[in-house]
Amino acid sequence: MRRYLPGVFAIAILHGQLRAQQSDSLARQRMLDSVVVTATRTATSSRTATVTVLDGEMLRREGYLHVADALRSVPGVALVQLGSFGGLTSLYLRGGERGYTRVLLDGIPLNEPGGDFDFGALSTSDVERIEIVRGPVSALYGSDAIAGVVQIFTRQGRSSTARLAASAGSFGTSTVDASIERASDTRNLAASVARYRTAGIYAFNNSADNSSVTLSATGLFPRGTEARLLARYTDTEAHIPTDGTGAVVDRNAVQGSRRTMVSASLRGNLWRNGLGSLQASTVQRAGSYDDRPDDASDTLGFFGYRSLDDVDRYTVDANATYDVGNLGLAMIGVTAERESQRSMNQSQSQYGDDDGVLIAARRTHSLYGQVVRDRGWTSLVLSGRSDRSDAYGTFFSYRAGAEVRRGAIRAHAAFGTGFRAPTFFEAFATGFARGNPHLRPERTTSAELGLSWEANGGRIRTAVAAFDQRFRDLIQYTYAPPSPTDPNYYNIAGARSRGIEAEGQLQLTEALSATVSATRLNARATQAGFDTSATSYFHVGERLLRRPSVSGAAAIVYAGRVGNIGVRANYTGSRDDIDYAAYERIALSSYTTVDLFLRAAVPGAARDRGLYFRASATNVLGERYQAVSGFDAPGRAILVGFEAAR
Numbered sequence: 195m196r197r198y199l200p201g202v203f204a205i206a207i208l209h210g211q212l213r214a215q216q217s218d219s220l221a222r223q224r225m226l227d228s229v230v231v232t233a234t235r236t237a238t239s240s241r242t243a244t245v246t247v248l249d250g251e252m253l254r255r256e257g258y259l260h261v262a263d264a265l266r267s268v269p270g271v272a273l274v275q276l277g278s279f280g281g282l283t284s285l286y287l288r289g290g291e292r293g294y295t296r297v298l299l300d301g302i303p304l305n306e307p308g309g310d311f312d313f314g315a316l317s318t319s320d321v322e323r324i325e326i327v328r329g330p331v332s333a334l335y336g337s338d339a340i341a342g343v344v345q346i347f348t349r350q351g352r353s354s355t356a357r358l359a360a361s362a363g364s365f366g367t368s369t370v371d372a373s374i375e376r377a378s379d380t381r382n383l384a385a386s387v388a389r390y391r392t393a394g395i396y397a398f399n400n401s402a403d404n405s406s407v408t409l410s411a412t413g414l415f416p417r418g419t420e421a422r423l424l425a426r427y428t429d430t431e432a433h434i435p436t437d438g439t440g441a442v443v444d445r446n447a448v449q450g451s452r453r454t455m456v457s458a459s460l461r462g463n464l465w466r467n468g469l470g471s472l473q474a475s476t477v478q479r480a481g482s483y484d485d486r487p488d489d490a491s492d493t494l495g496f497f498g499y500r501s502l503d504d505v506d507r508y509t510v511d512a513n514a515t516y517d518v519g520n521l522g523l524a525m526i527g528v529t530a531e532r533e534s535q536r537s538m539n540q541s542q543s544q545y546g547d548d549d550g551v552l553i554a555a556r557r558t559h560s561l562y563g564q565v566v567r568d569r570g571w572t573s574l575v576l577s578g579r580s581d582r583s584d585a586y587g588t589f590f591s592y593r594a595g596a597e598v599r600r601g602a603i604r605a606h607a608a609f610g611t612g613f614r615a616p617t618f619f620e621a622f623a624t625g626f627a628r629g630n631p632h633l634r635p636e637r638t639t640s641a642e643l644g645l646s647w648e649a650n651g652g653r654i655r656t657a658v659a660a661f662d663q664r665f666r667d668l669i670q671y672t673y674a675p676p677s678p679t680d681p682n683y684y685n686i687a688g689a690r691s692r693g694i695e696a697e698g699q700l701q702l703t704e705a706l707s708a709t710v711s712a713t714r715l716n717a718r719a720t721q722a723g724f725d726t727s728a729t730s731y732f733h734v735g736e737r738l739l740r741r742p743s744v745s746g747a748a749a750i751v752y753a754g755r756v757g758n759i760g761v762r763a764n765y766t767g768s769r770d771d772i773d774y775a776a777y778e779r780i781a782l783s784s785y786t787t788v789d790l791f792l793r794a795a796v797p798g799a800a801r802d803r804g805l806y807f808r809a810s811a812t813n814v815l816g817e818r819y820q821a822v823s824g825f826d827a828p829g830r831a832i833l834v835g836f837e838a839a840r
Contacts, residue, residue: 232298232325234566235334236515236523240573242272242595242606244644244659244695250321250349254359255758256751257791257810257833259369259390261316261324261346266764267747269659269695269711270328270342272444274740275314275441277825278394279365280402280432283314288342288661288716289741290638291668293614296331297338298345298611299655300458302425302475306505307533307556308617309338315430317449319371319388320351320408329661330612330640330694332591333577334558336529339664340612340638348424350412351375351384361808361835365828366393366401369835372761382412391396395828399435399445404428420460426455434485439775440824447485451559468516477507487500487542487773498542508532513562522567522574547678550625556585573597581613585621589635604646613637620669620683627671630681638665651740653701658694664720665689672724687732688721691741705754712746729772729779740822742784743765756795757806763788771823785813785819793837806837 197797200650233243246268258264262283266273272286284292293309324346331339355375362368373386386408394400406428413421431450435442464470481503487493513527534555541548562579578592593610613635623629646657657776668687675682697711719732744767745840751760769783789812796805816830 225266227455230325230341233327233331234564234575234577235513235527236525236564236566238523238566240566240568240575240597241604241644241646242573242575242597242607242608243331244642244657244661246326246328247747248324248326250318250323250347253318253324253754255753255793256760256762257789257793257808258318260314261318261321262313264318264324264408265313265344266744267709267711267749267762269697269713270661270693270715271326271713272593272741272745272766273313274821275827276822277369277436277463277827278396278400278402279392279828280314280394280430281434281825282312284740285311285313285344285720286741287341288663288693289689289738290663290665291614291636293338293617294341294638294765295338296335296343297342299426299455300346300348300479301459301473301511302424302455302533303335303338303507304455304477305338306479306617307507307535307615309340309614310617312451315391315404316346317371317388317404317406319406320348320373320384320386322347328637328659329608329642330410330591330593330610330663331683332612333579333593333610334562334564335563336558336579336581336591337613337615337635338713339759340614340665347792348386348408348410348426348735349373349375350422351377351408353377355839357837357839359808359837360836361810361833363833364831365395367391367738367831367833369833380414382410382414384410385406385784394433395826396435397446398442399433401431402432404430415462417463419460420708421461422457422459424455424459426453428453436825439773440777440820440826444485445488446470447483449481449483450550451479451481452621453480464514464516466516468514470512470514472510472512474510476509479503479505481505496543497540499539501537501539503535503537505535506533520567520569522565522569522706525564525566527562529558529562531558531560532556533558533618537619548626552623552625554622556615556618558581558583558615569637571599573599583615585631586633586635587822589637602648604644606644607642608639611637616669616683617804625681627683628675628679628681632684633669634667634682634685636665636685637666639664640664642758654699655696656696658696660694661692663691665676665691668721668732670723670725674724684723686721686723687719689717689719689738691717691738692828693717706750706752708748710746710748713744715741715743715745717741729774729777733779736779737770739770740773744768744784758791758793761788761790766819773823775824779812780823782820782823785817786815787817787819788815790814803839806839807834808837809834821832 268289276282287295297304297311328342345383359371370389376383390404406424434447459473461471483501485499511529511533514527537552560581564577567574575595584590591611595608597606616633621629642661644659648655667685670687693715700708715737722732746765749762765786773780791810
């Protein structure tokens, strides 16, 4: 009993502070859910897709430092972190591959060419809200939106505030987060700086750093016209002591990434009350990996590797939306995009050195359109897109959705297609592996049905969705091409993913709420392709790797104007993986992690003003597990700190 007394006292103290306060959590959630942008690229309250919305301010109050941690509780989402803090963090949405989710930041596409994205480098410091759309949305966003879209909206300075937060704790972890916002009738300004550092969970060579700077300036003009300039810079570095089996053997391997994002956008009214949007953006990433020989005696096997990668993306997107009477809102848009990559690598081994260079680029021009008809108790959405690339040709995708609303009940159905363009390495690699310039995009056909219900003024909310996705033309590598001059990559594999997602929220009092979510997933290979070895990724009829068959999350939060306290749990069921040390396919055990958080105002603080004490404990029960075979995951971690706001 004594081990629980500190928590009991903390709850009692915080309850005394909150007892006379009215929580705004329910009002904030209603506001968030009333309008969603990402699903249709138009602000609408219709729901013809399965969408989850997370509020950035609520995430920070509940102790979330990284976007990936917040996404773990979203139905249909599986987050896999490679070992310690700062390790590669991949998102598998509805059983799709790790490159099947389009990631946007204020409309700026962040994915690598071919879809990959590391979620471990995204902090919650400047997040205003996150929208997660599940199901293919390539009809609006093109490549990579094959299983869904995650869009992060940053703060634009809609209020005049300043905030400083800092914390420190287990594994030599420290965080600093500072932001300032200024608002007036004609302009909004926002700036934030964040720094995260940890020594890691392993004995040596495991530190990680993550820094970011974000600047936003918005000008407000007559007739609803808005111009915005956004700039963001991130710098990450992670030291990696593990080899491919998870063994802690390397004392000097380190990887880094520096990403610069700049966007200029203009939105406003057009002729005859139309709405127009124009955005030009660039994302430039410089990555490096350095694993030199540990010492003079390190000369066996593959003992050294170095690489440099420069990846650039330039995007211009313009669209116009008009109200065309009974037909609804009609939108037409165009996108022009250029992606390029320049990579150099050097591999040192006892069999001889090998150097490689990859220089590739592709241009894509797209035309997309959509009709949204929201009348009475029904909504209909039809969208289509044509992407023409000088690398993989023309690809057409579409989506149709319908919603029926009767009182507090909503039901929706959707059917659509999506695709992922090949990576530059898959298409153009030279040297040890040969790319295939004739590869087709990977594609999916998906259907879903959803039902939601709320009662008691929104205090009780439940939703369930069932989906079925078929993935075709999946790209697979073969060690033995038909001839020595033939490529190593072919469109040959296939898979199917079916499942059910459920979530619910209960507002017990104005300050106390409970949430729960669960996913049942059946993701299996339907076509194996070339490789039938023990470590093959695709075994017909067997589960796709690292996708749990059952997962879920639950949380109880007591939130008020002067503080928050809560507990949350995440469950990850059994899933298949490859044990590269034993060279065999295995099933990883299920695990549950429990987190606690506390944010309490120092007496005298007003709502969102003054000094706050913060504390959080992740994996508080010390669960031992592996998210990836061979790689130990972090144990119990405690952070304490403060937050000052004015």
